Structure formats: C-alpha cells, structure tokens
Amino acid sequence: MLNTLLALRDHGILGLNARNRDYIMRHNPRRRYPLVDDKLATKQLALAAGIAVPELYCVFGTQHEVKTVTERLRDHPDFVIKPAHGSGGNGVLVIDGRRKDLVVKPDGRGLKPDELAFHVSNILSGVYSLGGVPDTAMVEYRVRVNPIFDSVSYQGVPDIRLLVYRGVPTMAMVRLPTRLSDGKANLHQGAVGVGIQIATGSTCHGVWQNRALEEHPDFGVSLSHIAIPNWPGLLELGARCYELTGLGYLGVDIVLDRVQGPLLLELNARPGLGIQIANRRGLRPRLEAIDRLACIPTTAAARVALAVELFRTH
Amino acid sequence: MRSSAIFLLAAFCATLGLSIAGLKVSRLAVPLDPAAETIVWDVEARIAFEGREKPAKIELTLPRKPAGFAVLDEDFVSRGFGLAVHPGDNGSARQAVWTRRRAKGTQALYYHVKLYPKRVESPGKGGPPPVFPEPPEYAEPLSSAVRTVLEQVRAESADVATYAALLLTTLNGADNENAKVIRKAAPGEAWPRMLSKMLAGARIPSRVVYGLTLENEFVDVPLSPWLQVHDGERWRGFNPATGDEGYPVNFLLWSYDDPKVAFTTGVQGVEVGFSGAKSPLLQSNVTPHGESLLDRVLLRVSLHELPVRTQNVYRVLLMVPLGAFVILLMRMVIGVPTFGTFMPVLVALAFRETKLVAGVVLFLIVVSIGLAIRVALAQLRLLLIPRLASVLVIVIGLMLAISLFSASLGIEQGLSVALFPMVILTMTIERMSIVWEERGPATAVKEFAGSLFVAIAGYFAMTDEHLVYLMSVFPELLLVVLAGCLAFGAYTGYRLSEIIRFKDLTGR
Numbered sequence: 001m002l003n004t005l006l007a008l009r010d011h012g013i014l015g016l017n018a019r020n021r022d023y024i025m026r027h028n029p030r031r032r033y034p035l036v037d038d039k040l041a042t043k044q045l046a047l048a049a050g051i052a053v054p055e056l057y058c059v060f061g062t063q064h065e066v067k068t069v070t071e072r073l074r075d076h077p078d079f080v081i082k083p084a085h086g087s088g089g090n091g092v093l094v095i096d097g098r099r100k101d102l103v104v105k106p107d108g109r110g111l112k113p114d115e116l117a118f119h120v121s122n123i124l125s126g127v128y129s130l131g132g133v134p135d136t137a138m139v140e141y142r143v144r145v146n147p148i149f150d151s152v153s154y155q156g157v158p159d160i161r162l163l164v165y166r167g168v169p170t171m172a173m174v175r176l177p178t179r180l181s182d183g184k185a186n187l188h189q190g191a192v193g194v195g196i197q198i199a200t201g202s203t204c205h206g207v208w209q210n211r212a213l214e215e216h217p218d219f220g221v222s223l224s225h226i227a228i229p230n231w232p233g234l235l236e237l238g239a240r241c242y243e244l245t246g247l248g249y250l251g252v253d254i255v256l257d258r259v260q261g262p263l264l265l266e267l268n269a270r271p272g273l274g275i276q277i278a279n280r281r282g283l284r285p286r287l288e289a290i291d292r293l294a295c296i297p298t299t300a301a302a303r304v305a306l307a308v309e310l311f312r313t314h
Numbered sequence: 315m316r317s318s319a320i321f322l323l324a325a326f327c328a329t330l331g332l333s334i335a336g337l338k339v340s341r342l343a344v345p346l347d348p349a350a351e352t353i354v355w356d357v358e359a360r361i362a363f364e365g366r367e368k369p370a371k372i373e374l375t376l377p378r379k380p381a382g383f384a385v386l387d388e389d390f391v392s393r394g395f396g397l398a399v400h401p402g403d404n405g406s407a408r409q410a411v412w413t414r415r416r417a418k419g420t421q422a423l424y425y426h427v428k429l430y431p432k433r434v435e436s437p438g439k440g441g442p443p444p445v446f447p448e449p450p451e452y453a454e455p456l457s458s459a460v461r462t463v464l465e466q467v468r469a470e471s472a473d474v475a476t477y478a479a480l481l482l483t484t485l486n487g488a489d490n491e492n493a494k495v496i497r498k499a500a501p502g503e504a505w506p507r508m509l510s511k512m513l514a515g516a517r518i519p520s521r522v523v524y525g526l527t528l529e530n531e532f533v534d535v536p537l538s539p540w541l542q543v544h545d546g547e548r549w550r551g552f553n554p555a556t557g558d559e560g561y562p563v564n565f566l567l568w569s570y571d572d573p574k575v576a577f578t579t580g581v582q583g584v585e586v587g588f589s590g591a592k593s594p595l596l597q598s599n600v601t602p603h604g605e606s607l608l609d610r611v612l613l614r615v616s617l618h619e620l621p622v623r624t625q626n627v628y629r630v631l632l633m634v635p636l637g638a639f640v641i642l643l644m645r646m647v648i649g650v651p652t653f654g655t656f657m658p659v660l661v662a663l664a665f666r667e668t669k670l671v672a673g674v675v676l677f678l679i680v681v682s683i684g685l686a687i688r689v690a691l692a693q694l695r696l697l698l699i700p701r702l703a704s705v706l707v708i709v710i711g712l713m714l715a716i717s718l719f720s721a722s723l724g725i726e727q728g729l730s731v732a733l734f735p736m737v738i739l740t741m742t743i744e745r746m747s748i749v750w751e752e753r754g755p756a757t758a759v760k761e762f763a764g765s766l767f768v769a770i771a772g773y774f775a776m777t778d779e780h781l782v783y784l785m786s787v788f789p790e791l792l793l794v795v796l797a798g799c800l801a802f803g804a805y806t807g808y809r810l811s812e813i814i815r816f817k818d819l820t821g822r
Contacts, residue, residue, distance in 0.1 A: 011820055118695045276816065
C-alpha cells in the first residue's frame with residue numbers, strides 16, 4: 001500500500017485533496033464560479049468574446065412557461081434541453097427527431113409532449129441542480145457528430161475536455177459515449193475517456209470505468225491514432241476561456257460539430273482527475289512545469305505554442 | 315506558505331487544549347481514566363462514657379481542613395444528644411459539642427469522616443501561628459544538663475532548622491550522658507513536650523501535634539504525638555522519638571498542642587478511640603476542588619458548572635465534533651463516498667439512542683421501503699418540493715407503523731425508530747433515488763453503504779465510554795479536535811481510494 005502511495009507521488013499523480021487545495025483554491029476565485037456554474041452565463045460570455053457556442057433556441061425560467069414547451073419548440077426538429085446549473089451531464093435530454101406528435105431520443109424512444117414538459121418542469125424545480133435550488137432550462141442546437149467519431153461513439157456526441165492551467169492547455173482527452181453511458185459523454189456515467197496528445201491532437205489510450213483499454217467497449221475498434229481535426233484552433237479556443245473566466249484551473253468542454261467546427265459546450269471550475277488515467281500520466285509535472293515559467297504569454301495563440309513546445313514529448 | 319500558518323494555529327490550539335487538560339490532571343487530580351481509583355479512608359472517632367443521670371456535655375476536637383487530605387464527607391452519630399459544631403478559627407479548635415439533659419447508662423457517640431489524599435500538601439499547614447517562647451526554668455541537675463546540650467548544639471549548628479534537627483538527634487542519641495538525664499526526667503508521653511520545652515530554651519517556636527497514621531485498617535488506636543518546629547517560614551515535622559525530619563505516611567493531624575480531644579462534664583468513664591479503614595473509590599466520583607486562583611479557573615472549565623439537564627445535552631454535543639472528525643478522516647484520507655457531508659453524524663447520533671444493531675436494521679428498513687415508495691411517487695410526476703414533503707410524510711408514517719408493529723410484538727427496539735432524524739431520512743431517500751436514476755443502482759448502493767459505514771464508525775467514536783468521559787470532563791479537548799480539523803485542512807496527500815483509482819498509472 002505504502003509503495004503504491006509512493007509510486008503515485010513519483011508519477012506525479014494529482015489527488016483530489018491536492019487538486020482542491022493546491023490548484024482550485026489557489027487559482028479559482030470563488031466569485032468567478034457563477035460564470036461557469038451557470039451555463040447560460042457562460043454562453044453569453046462566450047458569445048460576447050466571439051467564441052463559437054451551440055446556438056441557444058430558448059430558455060424556460062418559470063413553471064407557468066412549461067405549458068408553452070411544445071408550442072415554442074415546434075419549429076425545431078431536433079434540440080437539446082439542459083439545466084443551466086446542472087452538473088455531470090445530469091438532466092441533459094437530447095432529442096434528435098420527431099415521430100407524429102412524439103419527440104424522439106437518440107436511442108429511438110419517443111417522448112409524449114407532457115413527458116417533455118415534465119422534464120422541463122423537473123429542471124425548473126431544481127432536481128438536477130446542486131442543492132435543489134430552482135433552475136432554468138435551456139434549449140439549444142443539437143450538435144452533429146463529426147464523422148471522425150462516427151465509429152467510436154454510441155449515439156451521443158463525444159466531447160473534448162481540455163484542462164487549461166493558467167491559460168495554458170495542459171492535458172486533453174475526448175469522452176466517447178457508450179451503451180453504458182446511455183449516449184452521455186460523462187466518465188462517471190460510463191463514457192470512455194481517451195487521452196489526446198497536446199502537441200499533435202492525436203488520441204492515445206482509453207479509460208473506461210477507471211480501467212485502461214485500447215478498444216471501444218461497444219464497437220471493438222481501436223481508440224488510438226484518431227487525429228482530431230483543427231487541433232490548434234481547438235487548443236486556442238480552450239486557452240481563450242482563461243481570459244473569459246479568470247479561472248486558473250479550468251476544465252473546458254468542447255464539441256466538434258460536423259458543420260460548425262469546435263463549439264464551446266461548457267466550462268468546469270472543478271475538473272475531475274480521470275483525465276490522468278486517460279492520458280496514463282500524472283498532471284503534477286505539467287502543472288509544475290507551467291508554474292516554473294518566469295512569465296506566461298498574454299495571448300491565447302502564444303500560450304498554445306508554449307503548450308505544444310512544453311508538452312511535445314508524450 | 316499558508317500551510318505553515320495553519321499548522322502553527324493547529325499546534326497552538328492543540329497545545330492550549332492539552333495544557334488545560336494537563337493542568338487539570340496534575341493540579342486537581344482529575345483522572346484520565348474513568349476507572350481510576352483513589353483511596354478513601356473512613357476514619358471514626360468513638361467516645362464511650364457512662365451517664366450519671368445528670369445533664370451531660372461532651373466536646374470533641376475535630377480535624378479542621380486537615381493538610382494533605384480532602385474531606386469527602388462527614389457525619390455524626392448522636393443518639394438522642396443535641397449536636398452543635400463550632401467551626402473554630404485560628405487559635406480555637408474546631409469542635410463538636412453534644413449535649414443532653416439526662417444521660418443514662420453506657421453510651422457512645424461517633425464522628426465519621428471520609429478523606430482522600432491530596433497531593434503536595436504537607437501537614438505543616440494550618441494551626442495557630444507560632445509564638446516566640448520565653449526560656450523555661452529547670453530544677454538541678456536537669457538545668458545544667460539542658461544548658462550543656464543547648465550550648466553544644468548551638469556551637470555545631472548554622473540556623474534554626476539545623477539547630478532543631480541536631481538538638482533532636484542529640485537528645486535521642488544513646489551515648490550522650492546529658493541526654494540520658496533529660497530523657498529520664500520526661501519519660502514516655504511527656505517526652506515530646508519536653509522536646510518542645512527545650513526548643514523554647516533556644517527561643518525556637520515549636521509545638522506538639524497529635525494525629526493518626528492512617529493504615530489499611532486500625533481499631534481503637536490513640537492519637538500519636540509529633541513535633542513541629544517553626545523555622546521562621548513554616549512548620550517542619552520531626553519524629554519526637556528519633557529526631558528524623560518528616561512526617562509518617564498518611565498522617566492525619568487531629569489536634570494541636572493537646573493530646574486530650576474529648577472534654578466532658580456530667581459523665582464518667584470516658585474512653586476515646588480512633589478506628590479506620592481504607593477503601594477504593596472511583597476517582598471520577600470525587601468532585602475535584604482547589605483553592606488557588608488557577609485551580610478555581612480550571613474548575614470553571616467543566617460541565618459541572620451547568621445544570622444537570624444541560625450537562626447531559628453537552629455530553630452528547632461534545633461528541634459530535636469527534637463524529638465530524640471521523641467523517642473528515644473517512645472522506646479525506648480514505649475517500650469513502652457519502653450522501654451529504656454530515657448526514658452520517660446525524661445517523662450516528664440516532665444510532666447512539668437506538669443502539670447499533672437495532673439502529674442499522676431500522677435505518678435499512680425505513681430507507682428501503684421509503685425508496686420503493688419514492689420510486690412509485692416518481693410515476694406521479696410531482697414537483698420537487700411537494701414530492702420531498704410527501705416523502706417526509708411517508709417516512710414519518712413508516713416510523714409510526716414500525717413502532718406500532720413492534721409494540722404489538724413486544725419488541726422494544728422498534729419503538730426507538732422515533733429517534734431517527736426524519737428530515738435526514740427523507741433527504742437520504744431523495745438523494746439516493748436521484749443517484750439511483752442518474753448513475754445507476756450500483757453507485758447509489760455504494761454511496762449508501764459508504765454513508766452507513768461512516769455512520770457506524772462515527773457511532774463507535776461517539777459512544778466510546780472512555781472518549782465520552784474524556785470529552786465531558788475535559789471539554790477543552792475540543793481545541794485538540796479543532797487542531798486536528800485545521801491540520802487536515804492543509805492535507806494534500808492522496809486518499810486511499812485513489813490508490814485503487816490510479817493504480818494502473820503506476821505500472822508503466
């Protein structure tokens with residue numbers, strides 16, 4: 001046991017206690033949290049800064065608006081409903097089509113209009129938000145999976161998690177939905193995490209349910225050597241989120257849309273540590289390498305170049 | 315670094331708490347172990363006499379704040395006599411006075427006192443202040459013997475203390491002719507008074523005190539004399555028979571200057587005897603007391619200062635921080651997942667009342683039935699707050715049903731379900747059902763088992779008799795718990811659960 005503890009330290013694995021105290025508490029000022037905890041605020045902030053996000057269709061803020069859900073969504077054949085204060089993908093409902101008066105989920109199950117309204121109502125009463133406080137439901141553009149991920153994702157849309165430390169992209173992974181995760185790109189719910197090399201944008205190893213794996217659990221195809229398109233642009237999008245929020249230890253979730261390219265999905269002030277397993281390396285050496293720098297460039301592009309330089313070897 | 319400030323603060327809190335507790339242990343003899351025993355002496359003075367059918371008055375000298383002992387309890391057996399106790403002050407002795415219009419036949423009166431030894435104090439404390447005596451006169455040939463000895467000792471000694479010690483050893487020595495003469499002049503009981511008189515010849519204040527050497531058991535022993543010499547600052551004890559300085563072990567000083575402790579009128583055949591026995595007593599039953607300012611301040615930091623009801627509340631409350639500390643360890647060091655941060659402490663508090671096994675069984679029953687009903691309620695699509703309120707109502711109904719059912723079966727443990735915090739049960743059911751839906755049954759059961767495990771661990775910490783005793787007697791240990799919490803606030807090490815989570819990463 002002690003040997004394993006020492007080995008964890010030697011490999012520079014970051015633990016939760018150290019993440020909370022040495023990074024989150026030090027670099028993430030509490031007053032900045034509302035910017036990322038409220039996805040609506042994040043979206044507005046990103047739009048103002050010219051960062052691409054999935055288009056917002058409409059917002060439901062009060063229970064009496066629930067009656068208008070069917071009416072207001074009539075013109076959208078597909079959409080995503082999510083709580084503005086949700087966490088871990090909870091409460092996200094993806095609708096990718098319609099059948100008669102039903103709306104259809106990616107797995108083919110249809111929802112009646114009152115079921116859809118109930119979901120919105122649940123979001124409003126705070127079922128999915130932290131602490132059960134009343135929430136807002138947002139309806140937005142459903143992202144089309146980029147063909148590059150067609151063979152490795154089950155139903156949902158994979159998203160790319162960048163860990164951005166003090167503005168420098170530090171580690172990256174892509175989260176692939178599986179049958180177990182019910183099409184959701186959340187590691188806790190059973191999605192596969194696959195590490196991405198910062199310097200090249202090419203995938204390496206996978207992790208699923210905290211276990212290392214090389215092939216997709218549902219399709220059996222290899223997870224490595226997938227080249228993420230427009231990788232430098234994606235890195236720069238992530239790096240710009242630092243100025244956007246002022247959070248020094250930030251998780252940036254980006255989706256790759258078939259048509260619109262990289263879109264900022266959400267930001268996370270307490271990004272998880274599973275990214276280390278997906279990359280099979282600890283975060284600490286990288287975070288410390290950034291801390292050792294005399295100064296960090298002020299432009300996002302320069303920080304991306306710095307990251308590519310610093311983390312060339314993988 | 316901020317960490318060092320935290321550790322400094324934690325060290326300060328821990329030191330403060332431990333020092334207060336340490337002072338209580340060392341100065342007030344508060345035991346650290348609730349099972350620690352102290353010795354208690356039960357000493358009895360018995361006065362037997364024969365009444366003469368006349369008004370009778372019996373006065374008995376009583377020990378007053380005997381040095382080296384604390385009085386636990388005293389009582390008098392009076393048998394038809396009126397009793398008055400004169401507290402006495404400097405100069406006059408403390409006395410019990412028994413009176414009766416007509417005393418007939420053989421009678422006995424008793425005085426009982428329970429004492430336990432106190433540390434540090436020597437029997438030199440108390441009693442009348444010293445007076446500087448006039449040199450007494452002696453008849454020849456005693457006079458020249460006395461003078462020779464006094465001058466010889468004066469030549470060989472430096473100060474009052476060495477003078478007295480040397481005088482006593484010389485007088486008790488076998489080979490000094492003068493000493494033999496003096497000894498012959500005052501044999502037996504008169505000897506201590508003779509010594510005191512000789513010291514007066516050198517203008518050294520001294521007195522003869524009478525007391526009991528407390529042994530395991532003694533019956534009808536007389537008071538034995540001891541010599542005290544004042545060296546200008548304090549009374550020093552000397553053995554009148556050998557001249558050695560010091561006191562016998564457990565010397566209970568009863569009276570000053572007078573071997574006679576019972577004074578009677580109207581009765582005859584008076585006999586006074588002292589008996590006693592040693593017995594063990596739980597030290598925690600002895601209410602500590604102290605005289606100095608520090609002692610009194612220390613005594614104030616105690617639950618005993620509060621009304622009994624409030625004391626009992628705090629006995630429970632003082633354990634909650636320990637429960638919280640257990641949770642802290644479980645989550646920060648081990649990494650056990652729990653519902654809510656302090657929910658397990660509240661469940662552990664409930665276990666404290668219901669006892670563990672019954673508590674766990676009832677908890678499982680209420681949560682599983684509640685969960686089943688919650689799943690059924692989900693079909694109704696109730697809004698959040700009405701749904702929570704409904705689950706709360708159902709939980710209370712369930713608790714009542716369990717109590718009624720077990721009452722009809724005569725199972726007493728089932729009644730204690732009412733002690734569960736129902737809001738906590740409701741929130742547990744709600745949280746669990748949401749985790750169940752969102753993350754699957756495995757996660758929900760894992761978090762529930764984690765919560766239950768932490769609650770059980772908290773229960774053991776919060777009901778450990780020794781810990782309960784320590785926290786209630788030394789509430790200042792809260793500072794030590796606080797120090798522990800503060801120190802863990804700067805803990806950035808791994809959680810044990812992370813060994814499992816990340817162990818594949820170390821195999822490269």
